[in-house]
Amino acid sequence: MIDSGDTAFVLMSSALVALMTPGLAFFYGGLVKRKNVLTVMMQNFVAMGLVSILWFLFAFSLAFGGDVAGLIGNFKFALLRDVGMAPVEGFGNIPFFAFFVFQMMFAVITPALMTGAFVDRMNFKAYLWFIGLWSVLVYAPLAHWVWGEEAYDY
Numbered sequence: 001m002i003d004s005g006d007t008a009f010v011l012m013s014s015a016l017v018a019l020m021t022p023g024l025a026f027f028y029g030g031l032v033k034r035k036n037v038l039t040v041m042m043q044n045f046v047a048m049g050l051v052s053i054l055w056f057l058f059a060f061s062l063a064f065g066g067d068v069a070g071l072i073g074n075f076k077f078a079l080l081r082d083v084g085m086a087p088v089e090g091f092g093n094i095p096f097f098a099f100f101v102f103q104m105m106f107a108v109i110t111p112a113l114m115t116g117a118f119v120d121r122m123n124f125k126a127y128l129w130f131i132g133l134w135s136v137l138v139y140a141p142l143a144h145w146v147w148g149e150e151a152y153d154y
Contacts, residue, residue: 002085003093005012009107021048021112028116037118039065042125050128051135055104056080059136063103063143072141072150103147121124 025044028036051059058078065073077083077100085095093098111131118127 001093002087002095006092007094007098010092010094010102014098014102014105017102019107021045024109024112024115028097028119031116032119039083039124040119043115044123045110046128047131048108049117050132051102051108051111052134054119055107059107060100060103062136062140063107064148067144067148071144073144093136103143104144107135107143110139111135 012112021044025041028044029041030041037137056079058075060080060083061075062073062075065076065078068074080097080100083096083100085097088099111134114131114134115127117132122130
Protein backbone atom coordinates (compact mmCIF):
# COMPACT_ATOMS: atom_id res chain seq x y z
CA MET A 1 0.00 0.00 0.00
CA ILE A 2 1.34 3.40 -0.96
CA ASP A 3 2.09 5.74 1.92
CA SER A 4 1.17 9.28 0.89
CA GLY A 5 3.55 10.85 3.42
CA ASP A 6 6.53 8.82 2.25
CA THR A 7 5.67 9.54 -1.38
CA ALA A 8 5.33 13.27 -0.73
CA PHE A 9 8.68 13.32 1.08
CA VAL A 10 10.46 11.49 -1.74
CA LEU A 11 8.92 13.71 -4.41
CA MET A 12 9.72 16.88 -2.46
CA SER A 13 13.28 15.69 -1.98
CA SER A 14 13.51 14.97 -5.70
CA ALA A 15 12.24 18.44 -6.53
CA LEU A 16 14.77 20.06 -4.21
CA VAL A 17 17.65 18.11 -5.77
CA ALA A 18 16.31 19.04 -9.22
CA LEU A 19 16.58 22.71 -8.19
CA MET A 20 20.13 22.18 -6.98
CA THR A 21 21.45 21.57 -10.50
CA PRO A 22 20.44 24.99 -11.92
CA GLY A 23 21.60 26.48 -8.61
CA LEU A 24 24.92 24.78 -9.14
CA ALA A 25 25.08 26.29 -12.63
CA PHE A 26 24.65 29.78 -11.20
CA PHE A 27 27.15 29.05 -8.43
CA TYR A 28 29.82 27.88 -10.86
CA GLY A 29 28.91 30.77 -13.17
CA GLY A 30 29.87 33.14 -10.40
CA LEU A 31 33.22 31.46 -9.83
CA VAL A 32 34.58 31.38 -13.36
CA LYS A 33 36.00 34.02 -15.69
CA ARG A 34 33.50 36.14 -17.54
CA LYS A 35 34.18 34.38 -20.86
CA ASN A 36 33.27 30.98 -19.35
CA VAL A 37 30.03 31.85 -17.56
CA LEU A 38 27.67 30.76 -20.35
CA THR A 39 29.72 27.65 -21.05
CA VAL A 40 29.63 26.39 -17.48
CA MET A 41 25.93 27.16 -17.13
CA MET A 42 25.16 25.43 -20.42
CA GLN A 43 27.19 22.40 -19.34
CA ASN A 44 25.11 22.04 -16.18
CA PHE A 45 21.80 22.39 -17.97
CA VAL A 46 22.80 19.99 -20.75
CA ALA A 47 24.01 17.49 -18.14
CA MET A 48 20.47 17.51 -16.73
CA GLY A 49 19.05 16.54 -20.10
CA LEU A 50 21.70 14.04 -21.16
CA VAL A 51 21.81 12.12 -17.90
CA SER A 52 17.99 12.10 -17.64
CA ILE A 53 17.75 10.56 -21.10
CA LEU A 54 20.42 7.95 -20.35
CA TRP A 55 18.76 7.17 -17.00
CA PHE A 56 15.42 6.64 -18.77
CA LEU A 57 16.89 4.55 -21.58
CA PHE A 58 18.99 2.07 -19.63
CA ALA A 59 21.15 3.48 -16.81
CA PHE A 60 18.41 3.01 -14.17
CA SER A 61 18.15 -0.59 -15.23
CA LEU A 62 21.92 -1.04 -15.04
CA ALA A 63 21.88 0.36 -11.51
CA PHE A 64 18.73 -1.28 -10.14
CA GLY A 65 17.96 -4.18 -12.48
CA GLY A 66 18.80 -7.79 -11.85
CA ASP A 67 22.37 -8.71 -10.98
CA VAL A 68 24.93 -9.71 -13.64
CA ALA A 69 28.03 -11.26 -12.05
CA GLY A 70 27.77 -8.92 -9.09
CA LEU A 71 29.08 -6.05 -11.20
CA ILE A 72 26.14 -4.41 -12.90
CA GLY A 73 22.42 -4.74 -13.41
CA ASN A 74 20.65 -6.10 -16.44
CA PHE A 75 18.19 -4.39 -18.78
CA LYS A 76 15.10 -5.45 -16.80
CA PHE A 77 13.89 -1.85 -16.34
CA ALA A 78 15.18 -0.42 -19.64
CA LEU A 79 12.82 2.20 -21.08
CA LEU A 80 10.91 2.05 -17.76
CA ARG A 81 9.62 -1.45 -18.43
CA ASP A 82 7.86 -2.68 -15.26
CA VAL A 83 8.34 0.72 -13.57
CA GLY A 84 4.91 1.90 -12.56
CA MET A 85 2.86 3.45 -9.82
CA ALA A 86 2.66 0.32 -7.68
CA PRO A 87 5.07 0.04 -4.75
CA VAL A 88 7.80 -2.55 -5.07
CA GLU A 89 8.95 -4.69 -2.17
CA GLY A 90 12.19 -3.37 -0.73
CA PHE A 91 11.76 0.20 -1.99
CA GLY A 92 9.40 1.28 0.77
CA ASN A 93 5.80 2.26 0.40
CA ILE A 94 6.30 4.65 -2.48
CA PRO A 95 5.46 4.17 -6.16
CA PHE A 96 8.32 2.63 -8.09
CA PHE A 97 8.23 5.59 -10.48
CA ALA A 98 8.82 7.97 -7.55
CA PHE A 99 11.88 5.91 -6.65
CA PHE A 100 13.03 6.17 -10.28
CA VAL A 101 12.71 9.97 -10.21
CA PHE A 102 14.47 10.25 -6.84
CA GLN A 103 17.43 8.21 -8.02
CA MET A 104 17.54 10.06 -11.34
CA MET A 105 17.96 13.41 -9.61
CA PHE A 106 21.09 12.17 -7.86
CA ALA A 107 22.36 10.64 -11.10
CA VAL A 108 21.92 14.10 -12.68
CA ILE A 109 23.58 16.22 -10.01
CA THR A 110 26.58 13.94 -9.50
CA PRO A 111 28.23 14.62 -12.89
CA ALA A 112 27.07 18.24 -12.76
CA LEU A 113 29.21 18.66 -9.64
CA MET A 114 32.26 17.83 -11.75
CA THR A 115 31.54 20.66 -14.18
CA GLY A 116 33.55 23.18 -12.19
CA ALA A 117 36.69 21.10 -12.71
CA PHE A 118 36.31 21.18 -16.49
CA VAL A 119 35.98 24.93 -16.98
CA ASP A 120 38.28 26.09 -19.79
CA ARG A 121 39.88 22.64 -19.91
CA MET A 122 37.47 20.63 -22.04
CA ASN A 123 35.46 21.54 -25.11
CA PHE A 124 31.70 21.05 -25.09
CA LYS A 125 31.63 17.94 -27.26
CA ALA A 126 34.25 16.19 -25.13
CA TYR A 127 32.29 17.20 -22.01
CA LEU A 128 29.14 15.57 -23.39
CA TRP A 129 31.01 12.36 -24.17
CA PHE A 130 32.67 12.33 -20.77
CA ILE A 131 29.43 12.91 -18.85
CA GLY A 132 27.55 10.28 -20.86
CA LEU A 133 30.25 7.64 -20.54
CA TRP A 134 30.89 8.44 -16.88
CA SER A 135 27.20 8.11 -16.04
CA VAL A 136 26.96 4.70 -17.68
CA LEU A 137 30.39 3.24 -16.92
CA VAL A 138 31.01 4.66 -13.43
CA TYR A 139 27.80 5.92 -11.78
CA ALA A 140 25.48 3.05 -12.76
CA PRO A 141 27.83 0.25 -11.62
CA LEU A 142 28.64 2.04 -8.36
CA ALA A 143 24.94 2.62 -7.69
CA HIS A 144 24.35 -1.06 -8.37
CA TRP A 145 27.09 -2.09 -5.94
CA VAL A 146 25.65 0.10 -3.20
CA TRP A 147 21.89 -0.17 -3.80
CA GLY A 148 21.59 -2.99 -6.32
CA GLU A 149 19.51 -6.12 -6.27
CA GLU A 150 20.92 -7.44 -2.99
CA ALA A 151 19.55 -4.32 -1.26
CA TYR A 152 15.96 -5.29 -1.97
CA ASP A 153 13.80 -8.32 -2.64
CA TYR A 154 11.01 -8.38 -5.16
